Amino acid sequence: MPIATVNPANGETLKTYEAMGEEEVERRIRLAEATFRTYRTTTFAERARLLVRAAELLEEDQADIGAVMTTEMGKPVKQARAEAAKCAKSMRWYAEHAEGLLADEEPAEHDVKDSGGSRALVRYRPLGPVLAVMPWNFPLWQVIRFAAPALMAGNVGLLKHASNVPQTALYLEDLFHRAGFPEGCFQTLLIGSGAVDEILRDERVRAATLTGSEPAGRAVASTAGEMIKKTVLELGGSDPYIVMPSADIDRAAKIAVTARVQNNGQSCIAAKRFIVHTDVYDAFAERFVAGMKALTVGDPMDEGTDVGPLSSEQGRSDLEELVDDAKRSGAAVLCGGERPDREGWWYPPTVLAGIDREMRIHREEAFGPVATLYRADSLEDAVLIANDTPFGLSSNVWTRDDAEVDRFVRDLEAGGIFFNGMTASHPAFPFGGVKRSGYGRELSGHGIREFCNITTVWHGA
Structure with missing residues (x-):
């Protein structure tokens, strides 16, 4: 895939970039390693000062980088x-909080004595250069x-x-540079996916x-394991x-629309499968489909879109294949379901019902504004x-029944369970999944410790 900015609204290629060669990649890795040796010794106060400055610059750039x-x-x-605003908030x-999250921990005194030690x-110490392979859907x-x-832990990136987001990628490197981080603390590698394996080795x-994708x-x-x-x-x-039947159906249906189409439906944590108790299925479906039909599809630069x-x-082709497969297998199209005849890569808000386990859309992720409706008894x-x-x-549950809350918390297989609202990420809460959604956690104290050397320091009696 070429490294290029291609406007998805009309398919026009606006800017292309040459991939970095081996010598430039080597120079950047060498610089990252050298920078880490000194950056790791900086104080939390110094790192915080730099990160706050980066947040200030991002806030100043909010309109421009948003347009990019x-x-x-x-x-x-x-x-x-x-x-962009959310990123600045999280940086702050x-x-x-980083210093407190990574503060030294002291084991219980009786355990220290039992180990034969005096203290x-x-x-938590930083690991070193960390390679981040990131997707396009939330590019900042x-x-x-x-x-x-x-960076707050003392690593370099x-x-x-x-x-397809090279300008955003280059902006990020420039942002940290302008904030005053030492050269080599955060570098963008303009490379194709085929170059990742060698760098990881x-x-x-x-x-x-x-x-990213599975x-x-x-x-x-696989390479990291090796x-x-x-x-x-x-x-x-x-x-x-x-x-569930005790839910506020009007509000659940309204939030459901946003939960499905946020970011044009291209979000890993977007609600995708709408599972509705049979007692309220018809009422929810009517409101939900009406809300999806009422959405304004249009120029993403327009404030009303x-x-x-x-x-x-x-x-778009991948999404269309999932919908077409479901239609051939008997799914009912309650709205949308057909590609519009216009330039660019558009697909309408779509709701499918009558989904069965043999349909691909039941097993695969629909990455776009397509919802599937299920009736639960x-x-x-x-x-x-x-x-x-x-x-x-993640997962979303609408109920006012405390006993049901306890059952869902016990039984749902997900990294997050959000009651009476839609899934959202926040720096204070751990973020990640189970099964094929991955492993490890980002955000919160759990996230900052993922790339730390958790070191036991012991002194004899």
Whole structure:
């Protein structure tokens, strides 16, 4: 795939870039290793000062970088600006909290004495250069949620971003440079996916994090396993959105629309499978379909647009194949379901019902504004449908029944369970999944410790 900015609204190639050669990649890895030796000794106060400055610059650049993101991957510009603001907020959060999250831990005194020691502590130390392989759908946020904690922990970053968001990738390197971080703390590698394996095998690269597809995760995990390197993987999701009879149906249906089409439906944590108790199925379906039909699909640079184009022609083709397969297998199309005749990579908000286990869309992630509706006869049935997926990223449940809350928390197979609202990420809460959605966690104290050497320090009596 060429490294290029291609406007998904019309398919026009706006800017292309040459991939970095081996010599330039080697220079950058060497610089990262050299920078780490000194950056690791900086204080939390110094790192926080730099990260806050980066947040200030990002806030100043919010409108401009928002327009760049929209041009490169098609999200509505108001959502792009919100993404930039969220990144700045998270950078400030880590600047404030990192020192406390990584403070030395002292084991219980009786355990220290039992070990034969006089004192002991656990210290979190940085690992070194970390390779981040990041996707296009949240081109700022996916990177910042890695970079902010990694830099605050004393690591340095090497970014291999998606090939269709090169301007955003270069902006990120420039942002940290302008903020005053030492040269080599955060570098963008303009390379294709084929170059990742060799970089991951380099002994100077100590760990890797990847957000992306299941095949990409398998490739990185395989090489990292061979090289015995730590990885964090955040892969696909096919999140359930469960509605029980005690729910506020009007609100559940309204939020469901946003939960499905946020970021043009191209979000791992977007609700995708809507599992509704039979007692309220008809009422929910009527409201949900009406809400999906009412969305404004159009120019992503227009402030009134709800849904823009998909990010690529291939992405649209993949989504269209899932819908067409479901239709051939008997699914009912409640709205949408047909590609519009216009330039660019558009697909309408779509709702499918009558889904069965043999349809591809039941097993595979639909990455676009396509929702599937399921009827559940009971709580147990809802849980079975929700867990009948290879993924386990997040989940949404609408109920006012405390006993049902306890059952869903016990039985749903997901890294997050959000009640009476839609899934969202926040720097204070761990983020990640189970099953084929990956392993490890980003954000919160769990995320910042993923790329730390957890060191036992023991003193004899």
